[in-house]
Amino acid sequence: MQPRDGASAGLPGWVPPAVRHYIEHVEGGAPIRVLARRSEVHASTVLRQVRQLESRRDDPLVDAGLKRLSRCFGADISEENEMTHHDRHGPRPETAGGEAEALRVLRRMAEPGAVLAVASEMPMAAVVREDEDGTAQRLARLDRSLAETLALRGWIAARGEAGRVARYRITAKGRAALRAAMPAPPSEPGFAEAPAGFAPAPGGARAITNEGPLTLLARRRDRDGRPFLARELVAAGERLREDFELAQIGPRVTQDWSRYLTGGCEGGQGGGQVLSGARGRLAAALVDLGPGLGDVALRCCCYLEGMEVLERRMGWSARSGKIVLRIALQRLRRHYDAMSGGDMIG
Numbered sequence: 001m002q003p004r005d006g007a008s009a010g011l012p013g014w015v016p017p018a019v020r021h022y023i024e025h026v027e028g029g030a031p032i033r034v035l036a037r038r039s040e041v042h043a044s045t046v047l048r049q050v051r052q053l054e055s056r057r058d059d060p061l062v063d064a065g066l067k068r069l070s071r072c073f074g075a076d077i078s079e080e081n082e083m084t085h086h087d088r089h090g091p092r093p094e095t096a097g098g099e100a101e102a103l104r105v106l107r108r109m110a111e112p113g114a115v116l117a118v119a120s121e122m123p124m125a126a127v128v129r130e131d132e133d134g135t136a137q138r139l140a141r142l143d144r145s146l147a148e149t150l151a152l153r154g155w156i157a158a159r160g161e162a163g164r165v166a167r168y169r170i171t172a173k174g175r176a177a178l179r180a181a182m183p184a185p186p187s188e189p190g191f192a193e194a195p196a197g198f199a200p201a202p203g204g205a206r207a208i209t210n211e212g213p214l215t216l217l218a219r220r221r222d223r224d225g226r227p228f229l230a231r232e233l234v235a236a237g238e239r240l241r242e243d244f245e246l247a248q249i250g251p252r253v254t255q256d257w258s259r260y261l262t263g264g265c266e267g268g269q270g271g272g273q274v275l276s277g278a279r280g281r282l283a284a285a286l287v288d289l290g291p292g293l294g295d296v297a298l299r300c301c302c303y304l305e306g307m308e309v310l311e312r313r314m315g316w317s318a319r320s321g322k323i324v325l326r327i328a329l330q331r332l333r334r335h336y337d338a339m340s341g342g343d344m345i346g
Contacts, residue, residue: 010072010073011023011072011073012069012072014098014099014153015069015152016152016153017039018049019053019066019069019152021046022049022050022054022066023066023069023070023073024073025046025050026050027073028073032046032047032050053066059151059166060118060120060166061118061144061147061148061151061156061158061168062148062151062152064144064148065145065148065149065151065152066152068145068148069152098146099181101142101146102146102149102150103181104140104246105127105140105142105146106150106155106170106174107178107245108127108140109127109168109170109174110170110174110175110178111129111139111212111215112129112215113129114127114128114139114169114170115127115128115129115159115167115168115169116128116147116150116156116167116168116169117165117166118144118147118165118166118168119164119166120164120165123143123144124141124144125141125142125143125144125146125147126138126139126140127139127142137235138235139238139242140242140245141242147168150174151168153177154171154173154174155170155171155173155177156168156169156170156171156174157169157171212241212300212301213300213301213304213307213325214229214234214238214300214301215234217229217307217322217325217326218231218234229326229329232333233329233330233332235333236332236333236336237297237300237301237332240282240285240297240298240301240302240332241301242278243278243279243281243282243285244282244298244301244302245302246277246278247277247278247279281339285297285332285335288332288335289328289331289335292324293324295314296310296314297328297329297332299313300321300325307319307321307322307325308321
């Protein structure tokens with residue numbers, strides 16, 4: 001009898017061959033030699049993969065991910081079950097939305113000092129970065145099932161022993177996947193429309209591992225020795241960026257954010273369109289900032305455009321962009337405080 005492939009066995013398409021072999025051997029009882037012949041590899045290769053996966057089960061994300069895949073093994077996933085999974089856990093990792101969400105998390109983990117933190121029995125995980133004063137700054141949120149997927153694909157690995165809160169860093173394999181998924185720079189500068197998820201910054205600037213303007217300015221000190229950007233201002237900018245990246249995920253609805261900016265609206269016009277979720281929050285923030293400040297916030301916080309490029313594009317004098325950015329972040333923080341009753345994150 002011909003062995004079942006991963007799709008007919010209920011395993012998603014993203015599952016790596018090593019994980020597929022482990023599940024089919026442990027859960028399905030498939031012999032090592034049968035799996036090796038089907039994959040056209042030596043039996044010792046499959047045996048080594050099985051042993052390595054077994055040794056990685058001390059990792060809570062790997063163990064939970066394997067248990068989740070074991071429940072999928074041999075299941076007939078109906079359309080109703082697909083909808084239930086989507087409603088509870090967001091896009092499946094093998095869908096375009098799921099891949100985009102994974103890349104969004106990898107982008108944040110590729111930033112210096114970023115780690116993925118996940119507490120035991122918690123349904124959500126977070127990408128955080130510790131500031132110099134020891135305070136943790138949240139960069140992104142994600143569902144625990146997505147964190148399990150990243151671990152199974154080898155894109156993240158545990159840092160030290162797992163305690164109540166396990167910490168993970170991006171691996172070389174994760175960075176390679178991120179580089180391979182990044183599109184080529186556009187031929188002409190300008191705002192990328194939403195169908196091009198995670199497009200490079202206008203002008204071809206790409207930020208995979210480079211630090212953004214907020215991180216760089218947060219390290220600088222003013223003449224009184226205080227940080228040029230306070231922690232709550234950086235948190236406001238990061239919140240805008242998170243909504244921007246979330247807005248690029250899911251149904252590819254064309255959204256031209258430039259219409260909220262200079263030359264695109266007058267006195268907040270364009271805010272009448274009802275947008276849901278992250279798109280709605282991002283649109284509301286840009287309308288509140290208005291032309292000028294909205295340009296700076298979107299270009300620096302979302303497209304990660306550097307100060308020199310921004311000043312040249314806007315026709316400003318040198319070193320004036322950071323002042324305008326700080327004003328925009330102050331206005332943005334007031335907007336978020338008003339939206340959340342004065343209890344903004346960060």
